[in-house]
Amino acid sequence: MLLDTASLYFRAYFGVPESVKAPDGTPVNAVRGLLDFIARLVQDHRPDDLVACMDADWRPQWRVDLIPTYKAHRVAEEAPAGSTAPDAEEIPDTLSPQVPVIEEVLDALGIARVGVPEYEADDVIGTLTQRATGPVDIVTGDRDLFQLVDDGRGVRVLYPVKGVGTLQVTDETALREKYGVDGSGYADLALLRGDPSDGLPGVAGIGEKTAAKLLATYGDLAGILAAVDDPAAKLTPSQRKRLTEGRPYLAVAPKVVRVATDVPLPDFDPALPREAADPERLEALAHQWGLGGSLQRLLAALGQ
Structure with a gap:
């Protein structure tokens, strides 16, 4: 314990x-x-x-x-x-x-x-x-x-x-019932949506539900970022734009959040x-x- x-x-x-x-x-x-x-x-x-x-x-x-x-x-x-x-x-x-x-x-x-x-x-x-x-x-x-x-x-x-x-x-x-992710996915969910109580900005426009859907579709943060670079990936234009703009944050957030x-x-x-x-x-x-x-x-x- x-x-x-x-x-x-x-x-x-x-x-x-x-x-x-x-x-x-x-x-x-x-x-x-x-x-x-x-x-x-x-x-x-x-x-x-x-x-x-x-x-x-x-x-x-x-x-x-x-x-x-x-x-x-x-x-x-x-x-x-x-x-x-x-x-x-x-x-x-x-x-x-x-x-x-x-x-x-x-x-x-x-x-x-x-x-x-x-x-x-x-x-x-x-x-x-x-x-x-x-x-x-x-x-x-x-x-x-x-x-x-x-x-x-x-x-x-x-x-x-x-x-x-x-x-x-x-x-x-x-975790799956409440957040749609398992334990290993929770850190990716948290860094995508952000956490005001810890001063983590998250990706603008990506809330908890959207983050969970993206993780369900692409597996993890690496999969989501690969989808941003894949023109065939079924991201909305807004999601692709916001994730692209959020790349500098997403490059460092995993080390902070995990x-x-x-x-x-x-x-x-x-x-x-x-x-x-x-x-x-x-x-x-x-x-x-x-x-x-x-x-x-x-x-x-x-x-x-």
Whole structure:
């Protein structure tokens, strides 16, 4: 089980009241919400391995170099105090202080936490999925990871609809029903239609339905571009014109949109922890931040 950790703690932050606070009055709603999410996931799915995948770089420069608008609207006008990063994501002030607490608690629990400089959590997830020898459940609220769905390898996305109590199981059947493509086709669909939430312009005039029809007819992006160069291909004049004008974007978009599957990962133990890595530290964190029942429920789910 691979967790898109930031996606989940964002959902926890907005799903758990900010009145949930530590003894000193600091909000810990994202911390406690995430612990409850993980407890529920472990309890319901009993994974052998569990990895909390992190955004070591949520907006890698190599992606920005290819498409300058990539996540540009999410960049804060000014970096948060103490930040040395040239870009800082606009996140609520009461959430950012909770992230180091989340990291410390996961480490003390012994839950593998993996982030790699210059890569997003999506890329870590893509690489671990590629390396996996058995079934993989990816837990994320980000549709970008639908591109990894692969029935043949047992790779599916568990997409939270409401908390993590209600998860939409996304396999290739679900993708074909909703989008008309399978997992491998989802990235091509996404880059053709664009994604305002990620600053991806897409091809002007090519929406989701048109993109799906083109992929159904020509197989993949390469097939569509070959059709543009083939006078006999049954593209409408408008489609041919728009795709021709979109060629500069289409030349670089695949590298930006497709998750990396060859990230150099550090050594780590993905096994579900049967005992805390640092019990004393965990107890101190529980006391300092008032983690209470949330931590107890996760420990119980882990069998600790």
